[in-house]
Amino acid sequence: MNTKNPHIALSTSRLSIGYQHKKQQNRIAQDISFSLQQGELAAIVGVNGIGKSTLLRTLGRVQPSLGGEIYLDGKKLALHDPLELASKISVVLTEPIASKNLTVVELISLGRQPYTNWIGTLTDLDKEKINDAIALVQIGELKHKKCYELSDGQLQKVMIARALAQDTSIMLLDEPTSHLDLYHKVHILKLLRHIAHETKKTILFTTHEIEIAIQLCDKMLIMEKEQSSFGEPCELISNKNFENLFPTDTITFDSQTGSFKVKK
Structure with a gap:
């Protein structure tokens, strides 16, 4: 991964996330690697409890990582002082x-x-x-x-x-469409896409709206416990990365339509 590329706004290398209590580590997910360019809209998706919000909070330095690296404009996140960080990353949490x-x-x-x-x-x-x-x-x-x-x-x-x-050049949003109906979910995500593309801000958000994200996002991160998948939605579809997201005896992914089907 070329973290020195001036167009890379935010990137991670083999990041591990979770919580530390005294000397005990509770590792939720690991080996998370991705890079986002200026002006890209990207979604973090995955099953409940996989650590989507934890990842977002770690990227915003609301909580520490458990391993690996985070780079902001090619510089390690830990090396930014708080005021510098506040002028580069804005975080919208669900609190x-x-x-x-x-x-x-x-x-x-x-x-x-x-x-x-x-x-x-x-x-x-x-x-x-x-x-x-x-x-x-x-x-x-x-x-x-x-x-x-x-x-x-x-x-x-x-x-x-x-x-x-x-x-800020980077915006992190946790579940920006929760509690909204379908129309308003689409409206908010289209607004974020417009902001990213028009202002060249890098916007990364967590969501359960996987099908909408596939249609609107430039990049997506599919979180899994041991190793996550990252890329353009069409690339992730062709690599069959969505197909094992949920138990296949209940929900299957249709790569032709980019949608999930319920097994009856």
Whole structure:
């Protein structure tokens, strides 16, 4: 893997993830290797409990890895100081927001924290980035609403706008389409695809919407415990990587249509 390639935004080499308690390691998944270029939309998929969220948190340095390496712009993730990291990676996790009493614009403004002074004064540049994020996600009409007044889909857009306002080159999102109906799932993922391709940000997200991800993503990572598969969706299909994702006596993968079929 050429981690020095200036077009590689985020990459891993034989990464192991999990949790460490005192001297005991609970390794969830290992041998995870991939590389993402600027402007790519990529999904992390796999069965429940395989470590999709754990991987995302490890990539965002919310928790430590158990082995292997993560590279950000060709430099080891561990060598970035916290402020530098906050200007390069934004993370949208599934935890509920601290206060739904904030207005939409107040919540989005929190994305500028890595750049503001100690009292959090917004400069003209900060306000410009906030307005750009609101315009890109098309939520101008929600600006002054309280977050508790929003639907799940609207709140998800606001969280994406907050990450955009942070103006990082990499965005990591954990289950950005959870609790949404099919239309809004597709709408959010098409929005992320548009953002990645238009702004040249690298966007990596976890999802259970495998069939939608196959249609919209540039790259996909299929997580398995011992070794994961990575590549373009069509490449993964031709390599039959989706076919053993679920027990074949219940669900099979149709490589012709790129969809899963239930065995009756």
